[in-house]
Amino acid sequence: MKKFAMIVSGIWFSIHLCAQTNDKSQDSTYSNWYYLSREKLYQELKYVKYDVIFFGNSITERGPWQELVGRKYKVGNRGIGGDNTFGMKARIADVVGTKPKKIFLMMGINDVGRGLSTDWTLKNYEEIIRIIQEQSPKTKIYIQSILPMNEEVLKYDYLKGKEDMIRTLNRGIEELVRQYHLTYVNVKEWLADGYILKKEYTLDGIHVNTDAYIRWVQYLKEHKYL
Amino acid sequence: MKKGIILFLMVWGGLSCSWAQQSIHIDSNYIFSGYTEQLAHFKKMPVLPKAIVFVGNSLTDAGRWNDILPELPVLNRGISGDISYGVLARLDEITRHNPKKIFLMIGVNDLKRGIPTKNIIDNYIRIIDEIRKSLPKTTIYLNSVLPVNPSKLLESFKAVTNSDIRILNEGMQRFSQKEKNVKFVNLHPILADKDGNLRSEITPDGIHLEISAYVELVDYLKKIKVL
Numbered sequence: 001m002k003k004f005a006m007i008v009s010g011i012w013f014s015i016h017l018c019a020q021t022n023d024k025s026q027d028s029t030y031s032n033w034y035y036l037s038r039e040k041l042y043q044e045l046k047y048v049k050y051d052v053i054f055f056g057n058s059i060t061e062r063g064p065w066q067e068l069v070g071r072k073y074k075v076g077n078r079g080i081g082g083d084n085t086f087g088m089k090a091r092i093a094d095v096v097g098t099k100p101k102k103i104f105l106m107m108g109i110n111d112v113g114r115g116l117s118t119d120w121t122l123k124n125y126e127e128i129i130r131i132i133q134e135q136s137p138k139t140k141i142y143i144q145s146i147l148p149m150n151e152e153v154l155k156y157d158y159l160k161g162k163e164d165m166i167r168t169l170n171r172g173i174e175e176l177v178r179q180y181h182l183t184y185v186n187v188k189e190w191l192a193d194g195y196i197l198k199k200e201y202t203l204d205g206i207h208v209n210t211d212a213y214i215r216w217v218q219y220l221k222e223h224k225y226l
Numbered sequence: 227m228k229k230g231i232i233l234f235l236m237v238w239g240g241l242s243c244s245w246a247q248q249s250i251h252i253d254s255n256y257i258f259s260g261y262t263e264q265l266a267h268f269k270k271m272p273v274l275p276k277a278i279v280f281v282g283n284s285l286t287d288a289g290r291w292n293d294i295l296p297e298l299p300v301l302n303r304g305i306s307g308d309i310s311y312g313v314l315a316r317l318d319e320i321t322r323h324n325p326k327k328i329f330l331m332i333g334v335n336d337l338k339r340g341i342p343t344k345n346i347i348d349n350y351i352r353i354i355d356e357i358r359k360s361l362p363k364t365t366i367y368l369n370s371v372l373p374v375n376p377s378k379l380l381e382s383f384k385a386v387t388n389s390d391i392r393i394l395n396e397g398m399q400r401f402s403q404k405e406k407n408v409k410f411v412n413l414h415p416i417l418a419d420k421d422g423n424l425r426s427e428i429t430p431d432g433i434h435l436e437i438s439a440y441v442e443l444v445d446y447l448k449k450i451k452v453l
Contacts, residue, residue: 075292075296210270
C-alpha cells in the first residue's frame with residue numbers, strides 16, 4: 001500500500017516537475033482567476049475620474065501610492081499581480097477612458113519570467129503607448145524602467161539568470177520613449193546599484209518593500225513628475 | 227502598557243484554565259509576522275489629516291477603498307487575520323491621523339478562535355473608549371460583522387456561526403444607541419441573502435468578499451449617508 005502511494009506520488013512529482021520546467025516562452029495567455037477578479041473591479045470603476053494612474057503588475061498593485069502621493073492628486077491603482085504585457089494591452093483602453101492627466105507605466109517583468117521574446121514585449125509596449133495616445137491624447141505618459149532583480153535573494157527560479165533580458169527591454173523602452181516623445185522615469189537609478197536591486201529594498205529579489213516605495217515616490221516628486 | 231494588559235489577560239487565561247476545568251482558555255494573542263510587518267508599514271506612512279479610516283481584518287485589507295473613493299482621504303488599516311485584541315493594541319497608529327471618521331469591522335477571526343462573544347463585545351467598548359480619549363469628535367462607525375455562508379465555508383472557519391455574529395451585531399447596535407458619535411452600520415441589507423447568509427455570488431469562500439463587491443458596499447455607505 002505504502003509502495004503504491006510512493007509510486008503515485010513519484011509519478012505526480014515528475015509530472016509536476018515537468019510542468020515547471022516546461023518552456024513558456026510561447027505562452028501569451030494572461031487570463032486567470034486573479035486577473036479576472038481585478039479586472040472585474042476595474043471594469044466597475046471604469047468611469048471613476050483620477051488625475052494620476054499607476055498601471056502595471058504586482059509591483060504596481062502593491063504600491064501604497066495614494067498614501068504616499070498625498071491629496072494633491074486623485075490617484076488610481078491599476079496594477080494586477082502576475083500580469084504580462086498581453087494582459088495589459090487588453091485592458092489599457094478602459095484604464096485611460098476617463099482621460100487621466102498622467103499615467104505611470106511599469107511593465108514587462110512577468111514577460112521576462114516566462115521568457116517571452118523581448119520583441120513581443122516591446123511590440124506590446126508600443127501598442128499600449130499608441131492606444132493611450134489615441135484614447136486620451138492629453139494624458140502625459142511616464143515610462144518607468146523595469147526594475148532590476150537581486151539574484152542573491154531571488155526566490156523564483158524562473159527569473160534567475162535573466163538580467164540580460166531586462167537590460168534589452170530597458171534599452172528598447174528608452175528607444176520608444178525617444179520615438180514617442182515620452183518621459184522616461186529611471187527609478188532604478190535610486191532603487192538599484194547598477195543592475196542589482198538594493199538588498200534593503202527587497203525580500204524576495206523582485207518585489208519591493210515600504211522603504212522602496214517611499215523612495216520611489218520621493219523620486220517622482222523631486223523630478224516634478226508628481 | 228496595553229501590551230502589558232494583554233499579556234496579563236493571556237497569563238490569567240492560562241492560569242484560570244489550570245485552576246478550574248470549566249473555565250475557558252482565551253487565545254488573545256494577536257502578534258504574528260503578518261501583523262508586525264503590516265503595522266510597521268503603516269507606521270512609515272505619512273500622516274493624513276482628517277482621514278476616513280477603515281479598520282479591521284482581511285475583509286478590510288482586501289478592499290480597494292482608495293481606488294473606489296479617490297475623492298476622499300481614505301486610509302486602509304486592515305490587517306489580515308487580526309482580532310479585536312490586535313486592533314485595541316494598534317489604535318495609536320490610527321488616532322495619529324486625527325481622523326474624521328473611523329469604520330470598524332472586526333470580530334470574525336475572534337469567533338474563529340472561539341473567543342466568547344461577551345469578550346469581543348467588551349473589546350468593542352474598550353476600543354471605542356480608547357479612541358474617544360484622544361479623539362472625542364471623531365465619529366466611529368461600527369460596521370456589522372458580515373454573515374458567513376455556511377455551505378461555502380472552509381473547514382478552518384467552521385467555528386464561525388451566524389448566530390454568534392448576530393450576538394455581536396446586536397451588542398454593537400445596543401450600545402451604539404446610547405453612545406454619542408458611535409453609529410452602527412448594518413450591512414446585512416445588501417450583503418446577506420433572504421436566509422441571512424452571505425450572498426453566495428459575492429463570496430469565494432463563504433467569508434471573504436470578491437473585490438468587486440466592495441463597490442456595492444461603498445455605494446451603500448454613500449446611500450445611507452455615512453460616507
